[in-house]
Amino acid sequence: MSKLALALASTVFLSAAFSDQSFAETRPLSEINQKTEARIQREISDRDLRCYKFILRDFRSRKIKQSDILVTFDDPEVDGIGVGISETDENYSCEDGEMRAWEGGKYEVVKTFP
Numbered sequence: 001m002s003k004l005a006l007a008l009a010s011t012v013f014l015s016a017a018f019s020d021q022s023f024a025e026t027r028p029l030s031e032i033n034q035k036t037e038a039r040i041q042r043e044i045s046d047r048d049l050r051c052y053k054f055i056l057r058d059f060r061s062r063k064i065k066q067s068d069i070l071v072t073f074d075d076p077e078v079d080g081i082g083v084g085i086s087e088t089d090e091n092y093s094c095e096d097g098e099m100r101a102w103e104g105g106k107y108e109v110v111k112t113f114p
Contacts, residue, residue, distance in 0.1 A: 024075035028086070029056070030066035040073050040081065047097030047113040048080050054099065054111070055083045055092050 032040070041049055059069055064085055072082035080095030084102075091102045097114070100107035 024072065026070055026072045026082075028067045029069040029071055032071060040071075043074070044081050044094070045079070045097065048094040050113045051094030051097065051099045051111070052081050052083065054113070055094070059083075059085070 027036075040052075044052065056069070068086045070082075070084050070086050072084075078093075078095065080093055082091065082093045084091035089103060092110070093100045093102065093107070094113075097112060098109045099111040099113070101110045
């Protein structure tokens with residue numbers, strides 16, 4: 001199981017799973033400043049960026065507070081980004097141009113971004 005899958009398995013794992021990974025970060029969206037957002041956009045593929053923006057638009061349309069949206073990035077073992085809602089089992093990742101919904105350490109491809 002990828003470390004991103006483990007991190008997205010639950011909110012508890014989001015805060016603790018990468019404690020031994022000095023490069024991976026998980027932050028609430030409300031704490032991501034312009035500089036960090038620019039770094040995220042540079043470091044993920046265009047397809048994963050479209051996926052990430054798609055998920056954020058969905059969360060915003062559902063009026064999810066930015067402080068409740070958790071973003072996992074900079075994991076050297078994962079080519080992508082994770083996004084979830086704190087205190088819920090709603091967790092996604094954008095990897096290889098796929099939007100993946102995670103549950104119980106397994107994922108289902110929800111949407112593909114060409």
